[in-house]
Amino acid sequence: MRRSALQRGDPPVLRLCCALAVVCGGLCAPIAVTAQEVPQTLTADQIYFQTLGSPPVLSKEEGLPRTHDLRGGGTFRWRGRIDLDSYWTTQSQGNIFAFGELGDVVGLRRARIGAEGDLTNDRRYVLEIDMATGDLVPRDVFLGFDLPNQGGERRIGHYREPFSLEGNTSANYYMFMERSPVNDLDPARAWGIGCFCCNDEETATFALGMFHNGNSPADLEADDGSTAAVTARFTAAPILEDDGRRLLHLGLALSERITETGEAVINQYPRQQLLDPTDSTISPFVPEYFIPSHFVQLFNPQLATCDGPFWTQHEWYGAIITQIGGGPVFFNGFYTSCGYFLTGENRRYESKTGVLGPVSVRRPFLHGAESRGRPHGWGAWELTARFSYLDYFDRDLPPGPDGQNLGVRLPQATFGVNWYLADRMRLMFNYSYEAPDEANVGTTEASLYAARLNVFF
Numbered sequence: 001m002r003r004s005a006l007q008r009g010d011p012p013v014l015r016l017c018c019a020l021a022v023v024c025g026g027l028c029a030p031i032a033v034t035a036q037e038v039p040q041t042l043t044a045d046q047i048y049f050q051t052l053g054s055p056p057v058l059s060k061e062e063g064l065p066r067t068h069d070l071r072g073g074g075t076f077r078w079r080g081r082i083d084l085d086s087y088w089t090t091q092s093q094g095n096i097f098a099f100g101e102l103g104d105v106v107g108l109r110r111a112r113i114g115a116e117g118d119l120t121n122d123r124r125y126v127l128e129i130d131m132a133t134g135d136l137v138p139r140d141v142f143l144g145f146d147l148p149n150q151g152g153e154r155r156i157g158h159y160r161e162p163f164s165l166e167g168n169t170s171a172n173y174y175m176f177m178e179r180s181p182v183n184d185l186d187p188a189r190a191w192g193i194g195c196f197c198c199n200d201e202e203t204a205t206f207a208l209g210m211f212h213n214g215n216s217p218a219d220l221e222a223d224d225g226s227t228a229a230v231t232a233r234f235t236a237a238p239i240l241e242d243d244g245r246r247l248l249h250l251g252l253a254l255s256e257r258i259t260e261t262g263e264a265v266i267n268q269y270p271r272q273q274l275l276d277p278t279d280s281t282i283s284p285f286v287p288e289y290f291i292p293s294h295f296v297q298l299f300n301p302q303l304a305t306c307d308g309p310f311w312t313q314h315e316w317y318g319a320i321i322t323q324i325g326g327g328p329v330f331f332n333g334f335y336t337s338c339g340y341f342l343t344g345e346n347r348r349y350e351s352k353t354g355v356l357g358p359v360s361v362r363r364p365f366l367h368g369a370e371s372r373g374r375p376h377g378w379g380a381w382e383l384t385a386r387f388s389y390l391d392y393f394d395r396d397l398p399p400g401p402d403g404q405n406l407g408v409r410l411p412q413a414t415f416g417v418n419w420y421l422a423d424r425m426r427l428m429f430n431y432s433y434e435a436p437d438e439a440n441v442g443t444t445e446a447s448l449y450a451a452r453l454n455v456f457f
Contacts, residue, residue: 075117079128081172081456083109087274088449095436095444099285102446107275108132109452110171112139122146126159132277137217139189139279148205148352152197155209158219161187162194162207162233163253164315165302166335167280168355172456173347175313175339175418177430180388181283181410182333184267185298185317187211187229187255188279190219194231202351203240208232213257215265217278225265227296231255235302235354244349244356247306251354255298264293264321266331266392274448285410285436285446286390291398292324304356306349309341313356327396333410335388342381345420358423365421380420388412393439405439428452 088104114128128140142157160168166179167186179186194209208231215225232254239248266289267282276282299318305311316334323329341359348357363377393407400406416430432448 074119076115077117078113079116079126079457080113082111082453083171084453085109085177085275086451089274090447092445094441095446098438098441098444099436099446102274102284102448105275107277109275109277111277114140119143122150126157130277133217135217148196148198149200149202152195154193154195156193158189158191160189161192161211161213161229161231161255162196162209163187163231163255163298164300164317165249165251165304165313165355166315168233168353170355170357172424172454173356173358175311175337175382175384176386176414176416177428177450177452179281180315180333180335180337180386181281181286181412182315182317182335182388182390183281184283184286184390185319185331185333186280186300187213187227187231187257187298190214190229192229196353198352198354203238204234204236205352205354206232206234207353222260224261224263224290226260227257227264228260229255229257231298233354237349237351237354240349240351244306244351245308245346247304247311247349249302249304249349249354251300251302253298253300253302257296257298259294259296262292262294262324264291264296265289266291266319266321283390283410283434285434285438286392286408287406289392289397289406291321291329292326293321293329294324295322296320297322306346309344309346310338311340311347311356312336312338323396323398326398329394329396331392331394333388333390335386337384337386339382339384342383343377343379345380345382359420361420361423364423365419366425367422379422380418382416382418382420384414384416384418386412386414388414407439409437411435424457425453425455428454 086106089102091102109132110130111132112128112130116126118124124144126140126142130137130139138158140159142155142159145154147153162168164183164186167183167188190211190213192209192211194207196207198205211229211231213219213227213229214221215223233251235249235251237247237249239246267286274284297320300315302315304313314336318332321329343362345359345362347359350357359380361380363375365379367376390410393409397406412432412434414430414432416428418426418428420426430450434446435443437443
């Protein structure tokens, strides 16, 4: 990881405060822009220079990057996000022996910039890259044709496969800093073509697509671990009132995956110990697994409820890996989570796609154009809790390269506090207790403390 003025030896809290000061100094100014400071028009030359890096123009109505009409039709709007994280840990001696010393770190988990807009009334585009690693990594890069409730949106490009609820919920709206460790079995983003539909009442959705998932951050390579897949997801919301203030969400996802080189690789990502700017969550306690196989099946039932400020969310993941020269390997896990808004807010339900969406802060702490008309206050406060359990033990799991036993079970308890300063800015604090049971070392313990500044537009 690249480091500048924030060195590893500095106290984690001090380093986080310094980083927050730098980021907030650059981000709070746009939030405070007044209506008189906002240009009413934007020329093509201005769009060109903004593409080279100038700050986005804010609309009077929303305080967000303004939607511009482009020559020849269509619209253009900036989008992006910054997740600035700090992690520090305590570990038992056995945990250090099994997984190495995790230490502490401050850095960027996500640093994304992009654009989105309409080509016509029923055609749209999204272009977004992530620069947190120092490289340009594509995230959402796709074209969408037609509308989900009017025959279905056909989508082609690079985007998230329609699988788990937590995986398809944007990290901007997700309740914890990281998704559960068992989200490792979610295929995440891939290149593909798919169709996303919902009924007229927007109480049920269906998505189906064909994908190529590579073994690099850009999903382009077709080496060990790459797959071709068919993935489908169905959701229903038999109770849906007031944009999700009262909600019962049910869902089921399936994925049939063919390995392209005869080897399935589980948890295959370039990794660091704690801060991994990857597409999905990576646990430092879950190693890579290489299993000779031509075929992998993934399963995911899901359940979520909301009753005003109280919400719950639950999922189970399963994977059957048909092993060449051995019995099938079965990996699985689940999580159950809940949360409560002390200030009365609730999560909006995105009914066209069957995922949980943003939070509208009743009394923002930071006032900008998007919160005009709302009373000033202390923002929104949310308490969260989650228990997850990952089971990667299987008697048919092949031994490691040195003949050692492989497998891990990982129970994790996570507790969090989220402070929403405005609709699109929040501070997050998480504590996780983890007790990995590794096949050779046995059960060890570790505690992870984390904080995040999340800003998006």
